Amino acid sequence: MMKKRVIWLISGINRRMMKLLIALALIAYIASVWGTYTSMRTIQENGELQIERKIEEVIAPLREKIRDLEVSFTQKYPPVKFLSEKDRKRILLTGGAGFVGSHLADKLMMDGHEVTVVDNFFTGRKRNVEHWIGHENFELINHDVVEPLYIEVDQIYHLASPASPPNYMYNPIKTLKTNTIGTLNMLGLAKRVGARLLLASTSEVYGDPEVHPQSEEYWGHVNPIGPRACYDEGKRVAETMCYAYMKQEGVEVRVARIFNTFGSRMHMNDGRVVSNFILQALQGEPLTVYGSGSQTRAFQYVSDLVNGLVSLMNSNVSSPVNLGNPEEHTILEFARLIKDLVGSRSQIQFLPEAQDDPQRRKPDITKAKMMLGWEPVVPLEEGINKTIHYFSKELEYQANNQYIPKPKQARIKKGRPRHN
Numbered sequence: 001m002m003k004k005r006v007i008w009l010i011s012g013i014n015r016r017m018m019k020l021l022i023a024l025a026l027i028a029y030i031a032s033v034w035g036t037y038t039s040m041r042t043i044q045e046n047g048e049l050q051i052e053r054k055i056e057e058v059i060a061p062l063r064e065k066i067r068d069l070e071v072s073f074t075q076k077y078p079p080v081k082f083l084s085e086k087d088r089k090r091i092l093l094t095g096g097a098g099f100v101g102s103h104l105a106d107k108l109m110m111d112g113h114e115v116t117v118v119d120n121f122f123t124g125r126k127r128n129v130e131h132w133i134g135h136e137n138f139e140l141i142n143h144d145v146v147e148p149l150y151i152e153v154d155q156i157y158h159l160a161s162p163a164s165p166p167n168y169m170y171n172p173i174k175t176l177k178t179n180t181i182g183t184l185n186m187l188g189l190a191k192r193v194g195a196r197l198l199l200a201s202t203s204e205v206y207g208d209p210e211v212h213p214q215s216e217e218y219w220g221h222v223n224p225i226g227p228r229a230c231y232d233e234g235k236r237v238a239e240t241m242c243y244a245y246m247k248q249e250g251v252e253v254r255v256a257r258i259f260n261t262f263g264s265r266m267h268m269n270d271g272r273v274v275s276n277f278i279l280q281a282l283q284g285e286p287l288t289v290y291g292s293g294s295q296t297r298a299f300q301y302v303s304d305l306v307n308g309l310v311s312l313m314n315s316n317v318s319s320p321v322n323l324g325n326p327e328e329h330t331i332l333e334f335a336r337l338i339k340d341l342v343g344s345r346s347q348i349q350f351l352p353e354a355q356d357d358p359q360r361r362k363p364d365i366t367k368a369k370m371m372l373g374w375e376p377v378v379p380l381e382e383g384i385n386k387t388i389h390y391f392s393k394e395l396e397y398q399a400n401n402q403y404i405p406k407p408k409q410a411r412i413k414k415g416r417p418r419h420n
């Protein structure tokens with residue numbers, strides 16, 4: 001009996017112990033599971049944190065780059081005036097990536113207009129207008145004006161044509177097509193959309209002049225079959241077309257007779273006297289004077305011309321207007337001046353004179369002064385110094401590929417051989 005009680009007591013204790021032990025084991029188990037869970041969570045959280053940190057390390061510089069891009073994107077354009085809808089014009093600028101055209105594009109853009117530049121890039125360069133690409137007021141179209149163009153515009157500045165003698169003589173048929181068919185196309189567009197058209201004509205319509213200085217009344221002295229005829233006669237007929245469209249169709253036209261112009265953005269291969277002399281002087285090469293150097297020219301700086309073109313377009317003068325600087329120099333004087341301003345020790349080399357080269361040229365700008373209130377304001381030396389600075393930079397830019405203008409005659413394209 002006693003034994004039974006003892007056994008019962010012990011087994012009672014054991015049962016309690018067992019329960020206690022089981023409870024303890026359970027608690028220990030739960031604790032260990034919780035521990036594992038929490039440590040796993042910590043590892044996971046740490047891992048996530050590390051991944052986030054790594055991602056941040058990669059993203060941060062990208063984010064900074066995007067910010068820089070956004071800043072440069074919004075700040076990269078020159079300041080543009082705000083014009084109300086009423087005053088803002090839609091302007092087409094043919095040859096707008098060229099030397100004069102790109103400076104005109106700058107002025108029109110900065111004045112707050114919507115500008116569409118059309119260029120076939122024969123002598124124009126994208127580089128000349130790249131600072132406007134992407135601007136909401138600016139459009140660049142790779143197009144040859146020999147083909148029709150259908151856009152809506154209020155004004156057309158028609159500058160498209162090679163202007164330097166070696167360039168326009170390179171492909172005389174193309175020069176003729178550009179100035180004739182190209183001008184017809186632009187006049188057709190002007191008629192269709194009711195736009196005003198300004199033709200960039202030239203002092204070359206006076207040919208080798210027998211009247212000096214040349215006023216707008218002078219009819220000119222042009223050899224119609226000489227090497228310059230493709231340009232001279234091309235521009236003369238372009239003027240004729242303008243006045244035919246004005247009289248017959250009521251198109252509003254403006255005609256600027258542009259005299260020798262120089263400045264930044266002239267092409268290194270341009271071949272005209274200013275770029276040739278400056279590049280030759282900068283590189284210590286002989287300055288190539290064609291003929292005796294006694295022929296004369298009067299040179300205007302490009303910013304003066306651009307102001308004159310805009311004044312003429314917005315005037316009520318529909319007859320031709322000379323735009324040029326009347327300060328006349330012989331080409332030899334000019335060679336010496338450039339040599340001095342560059343501080344160059346280059347020699348002056350005399351080469352055979354160019355065929356049909358105009359012997360004297362100087363604009364009479366009375367009409368522009370009276371009717372437009374315009375006259376050139378940039379002194380010759382100041383303009384030349386700016387241009388010397390521009391060409392020095394161009395030479396640096398092309399340091400590994402320097403170009404020395406060669407005194408070569410225009411390249412004449414030969415006809416294709418006939419097969420039968």
Ligand SMILES: O=C(O)[C@H]1O[C@H](OP(=O)(O)OP(=O)(O)OC[C@H]2O[C@@H](n3ccc(=O)[nH]c3=O)[C@H](O)[C@@H]2O)[C@H](O)[C@@H](O)[C@@H]1O
Pocket residue numbers: 163164165202203204258259260261262271272273274276277288289290291295297331354357358
């Ligand atoms: O500069 C311009 O705006 C004008 O240039 C040219 O007319 P041109 O006067 O013959 O221009 P250049 O080729 O610069 O020649 C000017 C004078 O310098 C001479 N020249 C030219 C280049 C050279 O290396 N050496 C040299 O003595 C020429 O024989 C000419 O007598 C174009 O035909 C015109 O359309 C344009 O308006």
